[in-house]
Amino acid sequence: MIVRIMGEGQVELDDSHFVELNKLDDELLQELERGDEESFGRTLAALLDAVRRLGTPLPDDALEPSELILPTADASLDEVRQMLNDDGLIPG
DSSP states (O other): OEEEETTTEEEEOOGGGHHHHHHHHHHHHHHHHHTOHHHHHHHHHHHHHHHHHHSEEOOTTOOOOOSEEEOOTTOOHHHHHHHOBTTBSSOO
């Protein structure tokens, strides 16, 4: 699976990491629904860190279709709300 982190580039992830990433995505959705900006920022950073840690960065000149697009670490609650569908950032 190819994931794009806005402003950073693309990362290739094995599907086996979905469980870990979905847990963080579920937390993120709960914080988004509560409007908990502080917790949301921490969880978004943890999700992005997990993608970076578990994935393999693609070369800067590679342009593969991204299955997931994640916001930057400094994205606000409102910005992420605009990106989301009802399933969260990571479709389950």
